[in-house]
Amino acid sequence: MIDARDIKPDMPVTTAQSEHVAVVDHMVSDDLIKLKQDTSGVHHFIPVSWVISTEGGIVKINRTLAQMTTDWATEASS
Numbered sequence: 001m002i003d004a005r006d007i008k009p010d011m012p013v014t015t016a017q018s019e020h021v022a023v024v025d026h027m028v029s030d031d032l033i034k035l036k037q038d039t040s041g042v043h044h045f046i047p048v049s050w051v052i053s054t055e056g057g058i059v060k061i062n063r064t065l066a067q068m069t070t071d072w073a074t075e076a077s078s
Helices: 066-069
Strands: 012-014 020-029 033-034 043-049 051-053 059-061
Touching: 020 066
Parallel strands: 012 059
Antiparallel strands: 012 020, 020 033, 033 043, 051 059
8 A cells, every 4th residue: 555645746757667757746635646747838647546656766656658648637627
């Protein structure tokens, strides 16, 4: 079980295949992570339930890159 308190600002976020996809901006709540703006200036949000590990200071999620970018929320839809 992941402890959301282990997720800190500026931690890299990687996919299940260890692809770097984002950086944590901050925790919005105990179950929602806000990511830093992408190259188009948009913030995305992912649920803590996707996180499988915070080992080594890296937030590793249980999604592929395609799944993540399809399933994450944007600031417009959050």
